[in-house]
Amino acid sequence: MTLLGKMEAEVEVKVSAETFHDIFSCRPHHISNMSPAKVQNVDLHEGDWGKPGTVVCWSYVHGGVSKIAKEVIEAIDDVKLSTTFKVIEGDITTEYKNFIFIVQATPKGDGSCVVNWTLEYEKLNENIPDPHTMLELCIHISKDIEDHHLTQLPVARA
Numbered sequence: 001m002t003l004l005g006k007m008e009a010e011v012e013v014k015v016s017a018e019t020f021h022d023i024f025s026c027r028p029h030h031i032s033n034m035s036p037a038k039v040q041n042v043d044l045h046e047g048d049w050g051k052p053g054t055v056v057c058w059s060y061v062h063g064g065v066s067k068i069a070k071e072v073i074e075a076i077d078d079v080k081l082s083t084t085f086k087v088i089e090g091d092i093t094t095e096y097k098n099f100i101f102i103v104q105a106t107p108k109g110d111g112s113c114v115v116n117w118t119l120e121y122e123k124l125n126e127n128i129p130d131p132h133t134m135l136e137l138c139i140h141i142s143k144d145i146e147d148h149h150l151t152q153l154p155v156a157r158a
Contacts, residue, residue, distance in 0.1 A: 017105035017113035021081035026050035035144035
């Protein structure tokens with residue numbers, strides 16, 4: 001059994017790729033308003049929102065348990081609409097030596113996008129499970145962001 005792993009998942013959301021990218025690259029602190037059952041808070045620890053090198057701390061619920069992850073924003077690609085987060089402290093580090101989240105939004109041309117989540121990780125030992133539930137959490141947060149944006153759309157008047 002290998003300790004290194006990579007998992008990917010895609011989800012289609014009715015949010016523009018640019019908006020979705022902007023939320024994760026520049027405004028992750030707004031996610032707690034969009035997905036409050038899963039993300040309680042995202043705090044800025046150092047740096048500036050929207051800049052690589054910025055350190056943020058996520059308070060989130062995973063598997064019914066409140067957890068924390070301190071992450072550095074390693075890269076923001078405004079052309080590919082992707083943001084890369086590397087976990088540097090927190091609950092994830094009790095099981096994984098390295099853990100990276102990459103979120104990329106690809107426009108579909110109809111105002112929606114396909115969100116690709118990539119998790120790259122190195123387990124501390126072979127008894128640690130692959131992070132399937134963490135990938136599911138990312139998908140659920142993406143759908144919560146979609147639901148939030150759909151409720152924010154102006155209602156068409158007859």
